[in-house]
Amino acid sequence: MKTGLVSRASALALCTALASSFALPAHASGVGTVLPTAETAPLFDDEAGGDANADDPAIWRNAADPGRSLVVATAKQGGLRVYDLDAREVQSIPAPAGPSADDKPGRFNNVDLVQGLRLGGARADVAVVSDRGNDRLRIYRIDRDRPGGPLTDVTDPGVRPVFSADQAEINEQQTAYGLATWTDRATGRSYALVSQRNRTRIALLELVANPAGTVGYRQVRALDLPSSFRLPNGASWTPCAEPGELPQVEGMVVDPADGTLYAGQEDVGIWRIDAALTGTPVLIDKVREYGVPGTYDEETEECAPGADPGFGGTHLSADVEGLTLLTEADGDGYLLASSQGDNTFVAYDRERDEDNEYENAFRIAAASATLDGSEVCDGAAALNAPLGTRYPRGLLVVQDGEETPGDGDREATGFKFVDLGKVMDAVD
Template structure:
């Protein structure tokens, strides 16, 4: 049942960027706990390493699907649906990753480039395909889209801007062309990171860490950013607004999911405009106690693809503490059906 969440009178937020200690005053909004189902192997070591996951669904056999996870110190980790690590690609400092079809992209701030990857179904392996320079320092977040025959890669930046790139060339000689640059963040702190493209609607959603969520029409070359929600609106967002993803239903049904990092929770919105907020949840430990609860999520990925044991799809989230903060960070996987039940969602 749709409901709009209201901030309690007198609540205050004291917020800082994700590189520092977040200070957050409880706004009194309830968050329903949903259990994690399983987790990936850890990125063994200390420090803020794990950042953003993406699910690649094998087109012939969903059981052979893979979870990609960025390590912002080193490269790309690859996991099976059991959570076991199967590959590591040492390609530079990667922050965010996204997938369309059998192609993935990641923001590579070591080389100021978009790193492109291929996942041929016949090999069930991820290979580093090519890097396309962005001409701009430190691409931060990134998302992919498909508009007709065009495959897009959209990096976000700490100065509040995004770029829209289109893959070009041939498989043997690939390249990328800059289509458009857009200033999204306008006033005060305007650092962008998480983003996600709704291919069917032709829209990209973008998170501004200390303000809220924007959207931009990708079909109109003269479009300007529109606000979807703000921290100040009191619907559950707090700084940092981090990972964004979409659970895609039939037609325009489905949900937008955002990580409200400092509050260890997630806000769910209708995918369709006006993107009404549908509820707030957090990810607790697994029911058998084998998987710890999730805190301080950065990147996340939602999928409505049916997977073995998860006919309604999954949500994959980065976990800061496994279970100690910035030690052996990893990714937790949540049954989307459990989220639907917890929030009373219905397509």
């Protein structure tokens, strides 16, 4: 999600202006509704709230005691939050400061997990986080019963910036943004795929464990997705944005069965790519706004949309955000995508051979006056495995970009916990 005021205003203005020009797809009136079962305490992106802003979750399953599993979630400048299955906070980890008071502070954007990483002579599960503020990855070992909290920072202190050459470039914040992890089944090596903010680049980083028990990384290769597109009428189209910004990727997930990366280019659609970043990317679905011209207005800091040429998709409304996999034991399952522009979640067939065809959509609605739904969702994580008596059919955790009720005029965000069985029922 574009978190700057300029980009958010531009995106909202474009969506508002286009709303009347798009005919709703056939499924819109029949979108399934799912109710959340729990929510985290609201986070506030102001000084009193520690500049915390909910963004992206990951679900860690405690194999020894699934009912004591955890949700690890990013809070941007507020660092990391760790929750139990009742959505209660069990640990808060601050983001590291910048090198000096004049430099950008740490800002945790996305998180994903690696299971069984060889670390200090043993196997351990770790959480990998993109620190957008410092342009690094941060790695945390997970130990459910460790005194002081389940997460321990095991980042190699010598790690280098992911995309920037020096601190001056880091302060420009074209830095590590979206993130997904992947373990190559053929080699056993683990990787993080990291996107660059305000650019189309995705980097493949191998995670490297050191004898001291810390984890670093090295870049293997990088890939640049298109920033402009040839339309069927022969015209060239580039999504409207603030000058100097390109259509970025944030939401990403890798299918472990075949090493397929799905990457959401926010204003464009969903790409299917080999996780090794080899081969040719395939755009499996487009946003409705695809191909709509826009003119950026310096005074209003908004994009004024032109006429819709009709080349967009029918299922997603920009921005495309949190991507997650809902896997099943028989190899079937779904790719879920947050369609931020219309507050829905879109399900695609997981099978690459089926060309990831569209299956269904659903919305997470308010369960009560105090337990609202999910709006303008940034991140999502699904785990189709029993998690004790609370979630015997698995769990879906989604970010809520408009947590209500908030605290007066303070904008609030948070995370919603949803019974995955209910999601399956809605999608099926």
